[in-house]
Amino acid sequence: MALLEVRGLTKRFLGVTAVDRVDLTVEPGELVSLIGPNGSGKTTLFNCVTGYLGADGGRVLVRGRDLTNAPPHRVARLGVARTFQQVSVFPRLTALENLLVFLQQHQEESVLARLVRAPGVRRLEAAAIERARRLLDLVGLDAKAGLPAGSLSYGQRKLLAFAGALMPDPDLLLLDEPAAAVNPTMINQMKEHILGLHRQGKTVLLVEHNMDVVMDISQRVVVLDHGQKIAEGTPEAIRRDPRVIEAYFGR
Amino acid sequence: MRRVGWLALGVLVAAVPWLVAAAVPRQQRYVLHVLIFTALFAALALSYDLVVGHVGSLSLAHPAFFGVGAYTAAILATTARWPFVADVAAAVVAAALVAGLVGVPLFRLAEHAFAVGTLGLGLVASVVANNWVEVTRGPLCITGIPKPKLAGFAITTLPAYYWLALAALAGVALLYRGLTTFRLGRAFHAVRDNEPLAGAAAINPLKYRMLAFTIAAGLAGGIGALYVHYLSVMCPEEMTVALTVNLLVIVFLGGVGSLRGVLVGAVLFTALPEVLRLAPTWRLVIYGALLLLVVIRSPGGLESLLRRAPAR
Numbered sequence: 001m002a003l004l005e006v007r008g009l010t011k012r013f014l015g016v017t018a019v020d021r022v023d024l025t026v027e028p029g030e031l032v033s034l035i036g037p038n039g040s041g042k043t044t045l046f047n048c049v050t051g052y053l054g055a056d057g058g059r060v061l062v063r064g065r066d067l068t069n070a071p072p073h074r075v076a077r078l079g080v081a082r083t084f085q086q087v088s089v090f091p092r093l094t095a096l097e098n099l100l101v102f103l104q105q106h107q108e109e110s111v112l113a114r115l116v117r118a119p120g121v122r123r124l125e126a127a128a129i130e131r132a133r134r135l136l137d138l139v140g141l142d143a144k145a146g147l148p149a150g151s152l153s154y155g156q157r158k159l160l161a162f163a164g165a166l167m168p169d170p171d172l173l174l175l176d177e178p179a180a181a182v183n184p185t186m187i188n189q190m191k192e193h194i195l196g197l198h199r200q201g202k203t204v205l206l207v208e209h210n211m212d213v214v215m216d217i218s219q220r221v222v223v224l225d226h227g228q229k230i231a232e233g234t235p236e237a238i239r240r241d242p243r244v245i246e247a248y249f250g251r
Numbered sequence: 252m253r254r255v256g257w258l259a260l261g262v263l264v265a266a267v268p269w270l271v272a273a274a275v276p277r278q279q280r281y282v283l284h285v286l287i288f289t290a291l292f293a294a295l296a297l298s299y300d301l302v303v304g305h306v307g308s309l310s311l312a313h314p315a316f317f318g319v320g321a322y323t324a325a326i327l328a329t330t331a332r333w334p335f336v337a338d339v340a341a342a343v344v345a346a347a348l349v350a351g352l353v354g355v356p357l358f359r360l361a362e363h364a365f366a367v368g369t370l371g372l373g374l375v376a377s378v379v380a381n382n383w384v385e386v387t388r389g390p391l392c393i394t395g396i397p398k399p400k401l402a403g404f405a406i407t408t409l410p411a412y413y414w415l416a417l418a419a420l421a422g423v424a425l426l427y428r429g430l431t432t433f434r435l436g437r438a439f440h441a442v443r444d445n446e447p448l449a450g451a452a453a454i455n456p457l458k459y460r461m462l463a464f465t466i467a468a469g470l471a472g473g474i475g476a477l478y479v480h481y482l483s484v485m486c487p488e489e490m491t492v493a494l495t496v497n498l499l500v501i502v503f504l505g506g507v508g509s510l511r512g513v514l515v516g517a518v519l520f521t522a523l524p525e526v527l528r529l530a531p532t533w534r535l536v537i538y539g540a541l542l543l544l545v546v547i548r549s550p551g552g553l554e555s556l557l558r559r560a561p562a563r
Binding site: 050051052071072073076077081082084088089090091092093097100101102104105106109111114115116117121125164165168 | 429430433434435437438440441443444445447448449450451452453454455456462
């Protein structure tokens, strides 16, 4: 069964069809990229899949389960993690707390157990702290654990947001432009992180403008233009596809 | 060391009635009266800060919940002759219930609209209190509310009431701390800091907002009940929207989202106007000037001054 299946998804904004009957399937363990010129509907598609926008038509299925128009927290709860194009952190929580908050809601304890800090909750918390420290280590932010996330640099916040998405060990990871507006060293770092996840068998769907990154790491590329899917295939095939070249460079 | 410090502070605060009696024997009643008000206001401000400071929703409806609790207790204690503990419990439940009912539609409003919506609720509650004469007696007030009886002890003296108010404050502070730290606090703060991202972290923002809102309302209702048992009268003017202004001053000038800040704010801004009675003509002018000074010198509230102090 496909991990993510998008069927005929449509989203309109005041008569403009931002996403137009798009079909998209991601199999477990795949690394798929979604590309297209600015305004082609990539982020809108992401937002429809993760519950941030209501779809006007079509369906979104995760492991066969219908999640069309489910609210964001439900989508997340079912193992779909995402990052945002604009770096998004909780500025007044520390870097460590930023990661902890991404895991805790996946562990079902009652409000009362949390209020009185029941032993079971304390154990979960201790394990979560350990995992968070390992992830901070992975993205090179271990020294910043105790600082408010708002005080970190743009690139550091981007890495923190990435680590946050990894906290609950999601089945499907949707990354919205992880390489945008960061320096070349960090782009390489990000690339390595994503490839590392792929090697661990994680499923990743990527929106990215940086063609070097996309062509380097993707197994499959899906191209959107004016909200429609115009091509799909391996990076080599996409590079030579006349429709793609036309969409990017015009005729 | 910290424990010893807290214990010493607790003993000191609990011993205040004797200290006051020794220091200013002729003013004892007045000073205790101000301190009881301070404790109740501090507890009310803490409950308010759960919503304003921790889930970041500017509610102006807190006087309404205070009033619902106050009237529930007042009516049950007089006409129905309910015992003290039962009518306080009913006040908590009634206020939380009202919050639970109005909260869901109110939280559909974003930020400023939410503030205006809650202001509307506060005004409606005040109008109802004034005009539903059959139940609230309107401007005639509900009088003759009996002094509380707790486990066989009648709480009639001012020191006894001071200890009751202090115990209530301690209870609210403890609950406040439990709610605003660890996993619950983190979820509240995530909703406050970045609601869309909180959704991506599998947090249901509405659930946590409602949790803070209803608990805060229940606490406000309970404090309302203690308040009317103390005064033995409940009038509509006790729950006007003006009460919100006092709460906003305490919370924002004390230190929004901080237990210590709100406590400091409550002590200063409830006791200060009383101290300033020494200069009656200029009292409110000096008070206003001091508020301005705090806002200008320390926009984060007095708490941020404490935090900046190196000693720790």
